Amino acid sequence: MRPEAQAKLEPFFHKLSAAPQAALLLDYDGTLAPFQIRREQAVPYAGVALVLQGIVRNGRTRVVVISGRDANELIPMLDLQPRPEIWGVHGLQRMRMDGTIAIPRLSERTRNGLSDAERWLNYQQLLHTAEFKPGGIAVHWRGLGDLVAEDLRSRVLLGWRLIAAHSELTVLEFDGGVEILAPGANKGAAVGTLLNEIAPTVPVAYLGDDNTDESAFCAIGDRGISVLVRPQYRQTSAQLWLKPPEEVFDFLGLWLAACGQHTAGEGSAAKAMNG
Numbered sequence: 001m002r003p004e005a006q007a008k009l010e011p012f013f014h015k016l017s018a019a020p021q022a023a024l025l026l027d028y029d030g031t032l033a034p035f036q037i038r039r040e041q042a043v044p045y046a047g048v049a050l051v052l053q054g055i056v057r058n059g060r061t062r063v064v065v066i067s068g069r070d071a072n073e074l075i076p077m078l079d080l081q082p083r084p085e086i087w088g089v090h091g092l093q094r095m096r097m098d099g100t101i102a103i104p105r106l107s108e109r110t111r112n113g114l115s116d117a118e119r120w121l122n123y124q125q126l127l128h129t130a131e132f133k134p135g136g137i138a139v140h141w142r143g144l145g146d147l148v149a150e151d152l153r154s155r156v157l158l159g160w161r162l163i164a165a166h167s168e169l170t171v172l173e174f175d176g177g178v179e180i181l182a183p184g185a186n187k188g189a190a191v192g193t194l195l196n197e198i199a200p201t202v203p204v205a206y207l208g209d210d211n212t213d214e215s216a217f218c219a220i221g222d223r224g225i226s227v228l229v230r231p232q233y234r235q236t237s238a239q240l241w242l243k244p245p246e247e248v249f250d251f252l253g254l255w256l257a258a259c260g261q262h263t264a265g266e267g268s269a270a271k272a273m274n275g
Contacts (some may be wrong), residue, residue, distance in 0.1 A: 016203045019202065021202050024212060025204055026208075029210075030175065031208055037143035044077070049079065051249065057208060068090050070134065071094075091186060113168065114135075136181040136182060157178065169183075186215055188214075193224055204224035206220050209230050227239070
């Protein structure tokens with residue numbers, strides 16, 4: 001890890017090593033896994049799943065993956081036991097560790113808006129580019145040439161922006177596509193919900209790469225640390241920038257080591273108390 005990044009992280013990991021509980025919030029695509037044209041092939045970077053498995057099994061960290069994907073897609077990709085919490089569709093869909101899923105009931109206005117968005121894609125003969133998920137539709141153009149991608153983007157937005165303006169839906173652009181989403185599908189709102197569920201003293205971090213993660217960076221604020229994960233830096237609200245995959249692997253390794261230090265400290269204290 002670059003010295004400047006490590007220096008910024010040192011106080012955080014010192015706090016983490018002394019904490020009985022922590023929360024690690026993670027985006028998936030572009031953060032834990034490289035982007036792929038075929039989305040089902042986007043498995044985690046080498047070694048990342050193994051160290052993340054160690055963090056989950058250590059038991060001191062609440063690990064939550066917050067992704068734009070349907071949560072069910074990520075179970076075989078992560079392949080972690082026990083599985084972490086997975087909040088899909090930008091937090092709209094909440095999969096607990098036992099596999100049960102909670103998702104708010106969509107209003108009739110929202111359902112009608114999503115139906116209109118699908119009809120627009122059909123009219124434009126673009127249904128083959130679409131990903132349908134609970135509470136949203138995404139159109140992907142990763143791997144296409146710049147001119148083709150821009151034409152696709154323009155055709156989709158021409159209809160979707162009008163549909164969103166007359167409904168409760170939100171149009172959200174991301175790296176390699178655009179989606180139209182039900183109310184509540186927002187990573188910042190998801191992070192806000194999580195922060196309300198944990199004590200203010202619990203160390204928390206959020207790692208993400210895309211514009212869709214900016215609301216999450218803002219939601220973290222000074223409650224914890226926010227980390228932009230990208231090969232090249234861009235303007236961001238995040239407090240820190242890490243390059244994937246090496247620096248992400250280093251970050252997770254430092255997290256696991258800090259949790260181990262706390263466990264070792266607890267063991268020593270317990271031994272002393274028990275004579």
